[in-house]
Amino acid sequence: MAIIEVNDLVKRYGDHTTVKGVSFAVEQGEIFGILGPNGAGKTTTVECVEGLRTPDGGNVRVCGIDPTRDTGELRELLGAQLQQSELPARLTVGEAMRLYSSFYRDPVDWRELLDALRLGDKVDTRFGRLSGGQKQRLSIALAVIGGPRVAVLDELTTGLDPQARRDAWDLIEDIRDRGVTILLVTHFMEEAERLCDRLAVIDAGRLVALDTPAGLVARVDDRQRVRFRPSAPLDHAVLAALPEVASVARAGSQLVVTGSGNLLHAVTTALARHQVVAADLRVEQATLDDAFVALTDRPVDA
Numbered sequence: 083m084a085i086i087e088v089n090d091l092v093k094r095y096g097d098h099t100t101v102k103g104v105s106f107a108v109e110q111g112e113i114f115g116i117l118g119p120n121g122a123g124k125t126t127t128v129e130c131v132e133g134l135r136t137p138d139g140g141n142v143r144v145c146g147i148d149p150t151r152d153t154g155e156l157r158e159l160l161g162a163q164l165q166q167s168e169l170p171a172r173l174t175v176g177e178a179m180r181l182y183s184s185f186y187r188d189p190v191d192w193r194e195l196l197d198a199l200r201l202g203d204k205v206d207t208r209f210g211r212l213s214g215g216q217k218q219r220l221s222i223a224l225a226v227i228g229g230p231r232v233a234v235l236d237e238l239t240t241g242l243d244p245q246a247r248r249d250a251w252d253l254i255e256d257i258r259d260r261g262v263t264i265l266l267v268t269h270f271m272e273e274a275e276r277l278c279d280r281l282a283v284i285d286a287g288r289l290v291a292l293d294t295p296a297g298l299v300a301r302v303d304d305r306q307r308v309r310f311r312p313s314a315p316l317d318h319a320v321l322a323a324l325p326e327v328a329s330v331a332r333a334g335s336q337l338v339v340t341g342s343g344n345l346l347h348a349v350t351t352a353l354a355r356h357q358v359v360a361a362d363l364r365v366e367q368a369t370l371d372d373a374f375v376a377l378t379d380r381p382v383d384a
């Protein structure tokens with residue numbers, strides 16, 4: 083059953099159309115990722131789902147509810163991650179949890195939630211004294227304190243160190259295991275690959291792909307890369323002329339040959355013909371990064 087439906091969503095700011103007819107449906111229990119370059123319209127899209135912005139075209143439904151009309155109902159169903167700046171530095175963790183619990187009809191047990199998020203010993207700690215990772219965990223706690231069916235997490239792990247990021251991933255999985263559907267905006271390929279059941283790739287306001295992480299990689303899977311250091315100068319045209327080769331590029335002292343089919347055999351045979359030895363030779367298969375670049379024509383943080 084689709085718990086979030088976004089149908090032909092359009093959103094404009096002045097003359098600029100930021101979201102240009104995006105459609106997707108998120109199924110109950112999924113971790114659904116939205117991936118895209120800076121300025122692609124990801125946040126605007128999820129803000130329409132959260133009821134923070136009114137669409138200029140198309141519509142959004144969360145559990146059948148129109149987020150811009152039934153705001154009271156939506157608040158019980160959807161938990162949004164808080165921006166860190168929204169909490170006063172002097173508020174303690176316990177005070178924040180009590181305050182936010184009071185907003186909901188049927189909140190979860192906040193002490194149990196803090197324990198689950200490894201913040202149980204921080205009840206009396208002021209927000210301003212928490213580390214970045216602890217603040218992020220608290221913002222997840224506040225997003226799910228109302229016992230929502232859907233949690234929206236936007237750039238949750240940006241600015242966290244690798245360990246804190248992994249902890250946040252475990253947490254998100256725990257929350258999904260409690261039955262919460264998660265809509266996640268992310269810049270991190272590793273995060274998208276590890277966490278998301280499906281991904282919507284948005285570029286310049288349009289949906290360019292919607293698939294599982296493995297499905298997205300499979301779209302560029304025929305692209306392999308052979309990387310090596312040639313023992314002698316080699317005219318790129320020798321390799322570029324091979325039918326298996328799509329591109330030849332230099333990366334420092336290495337050549338990177340992209341292509342398909344029996345690429346390795348074709349390249350090594352051509353090198354042997356020109357008495358060139360390939361040192362440090364590596365064959366690389368496509369990754370989600372490659373799929374992203376192929377789909378959007380640019381690296382994720384361009």
Ligand SMILES: Nc1ncnc2c1ncn2[C@@H]1O[C@H](COP(=O)(O)OP(=O)(O)OP(=O)(O)O)[C@@H](O)[C@H]1O
Nearest residue numbers: 095096100118119120121122123124125126127269
């Ligand atoms: N309130 C606003 N008023 C005017 N323009 C806006 C507003 N919010 C966003 N924009 C513009 O809309 C475009 C998309 O912004 P949005 O934040 O949705 O993108 P994003 O994909 O989330 O980007 P990022 O990855 O950088 O957060 C950008 O060009 C942005 O400058």
